[in-house]
Amino acid sequence: MKNADKLVRLIHNPGAGEGKYSKKEIVKMMDTHGYECDYVSSKKKSALKNIEPETKFIAIAGGDGTIRKTIMGLLSKKLKFKRPIALLPFGTANNIATSLGISEDVGQNVSTWDDYKLRNFDVGQALGLKKAAYFIESLGFGLFPQLIQTLEDTDTKNIETAEEEFELALNKLLEITRAYPARKCQISIDGEKIEKHCIMVEIMNISRLGPNLKLSEKADPGDGFFDVVIVGEENRMAMESYITDIAKGKNIPFPIASIPAKNISISWEGTDMHIDDTIKEEESYTLTISILHSLLEVIVNKETLA
Template structure:
């Protein structure tokens, strides 16, 4: 019997994602299951007889677990990660094609032990080295994160409502945001210009489930670099407004493929995944690929 270590964010999800509900579900499919709350300090104490980790939470919880695994010593046991997504956006689960609404099928699929390599972006040029799972970027998304902090008291706990509020705020930002200069090279080729948005993406979607890079594969060893110029403003506005109306679809804007990115943005704010990063002055950064740094249990087709 394989042993699963459940790492649970009790603040994410509904009653179906309670400690008891999740434990019962995992055990019902024939796995032994141990529990740890990510709100407690001891969740990082991983025993060597554990076969895989189960992260029950949103993208932020996945990032916390990934950070711990990436900081472990090379001689320590590597653990594949299984996901039971229960956050607001669940962009990482989406990149792995793990459904949010079929937890029983997801848990059952773990028996196949189908593993998906997951690349990690490494960032140099900040006060200390950083990593990302989803994306790093400039422009309208850091602005959205700033403005959403002011919306926290107004929003509810319902994921659908949070997404709608974020899209509504983003729609206003895109209409008025002033394009800024960005010096950017992708694999040594210059693509500098004035942009509303610059995103180096490892997943297909970011933020409130915006599919800016539909061709992105987090295990293909390449980033998808999305650039939105002034001439593409209306396309981005239309895309966000369609999402507000419930119309699905991917953004059609410019996307490049590359392994190494150098960038300097005319501004002091950027984001790393769901974290806002502010610096005292514009910085030259270098983004590199760490191929297959993590391993996730996927759902076979």
């Protein structure tokens, strides 16, 4: 019989963070703190298969992409026992973990597993596409899906560090912000209707997006609310100024206040849309977006909730 108090399924992306933490290093950290590691690479299709009933929780080691992929895989599985998720982030941006106040120090995170709190984590649901779509970070229109596409089309073979990657992303985002044509948008936020021409709308479940931009100061992925960020044509210069200041290393708040929301209906007359890191390409969109409250539980340090 496995030790039910110490068995952890570790799903690890060995390539994340330029291989910053190896399988051997993470397993050793876990062993030092008395945890038995049930290891599987995130590259394997079996990452979420044959999970022992005694497993205490599932640890995800990697960047936002690995975390997102694993969580979506968990949501699609009908596991016999619901298990909390522990995050060991060491990707480039680590927006998900940072929004939860989770350190990028893997050893420190493992050391808190014996004395932790569970934090609720919501999931967004979007209806109106060919099939229902779900997101854990954000869903949005305009600038950011355009940025994702631009970066995918850019030759980055000479990019060697996370700092250089952030610099490139911010420069590209500034170029896009200056040139992006505003689109007509109709949005209903818990019954309140807004209609304007926008360059960006983001429905945030976490506080950060893209190259570690904190678009919503108060966003809490477990509070049962989205934070909606609407950047109209009239806000273009403020957006440009914000990106320029962030690129200079300034720590400044986002200039446009977010709007809390539970239920959203939105029509966007444009092709640019993303759901987390996935781009959609349709001529226009009419979506109904709702929040699935407390669908997940994430392990955090008790001090984070203090």
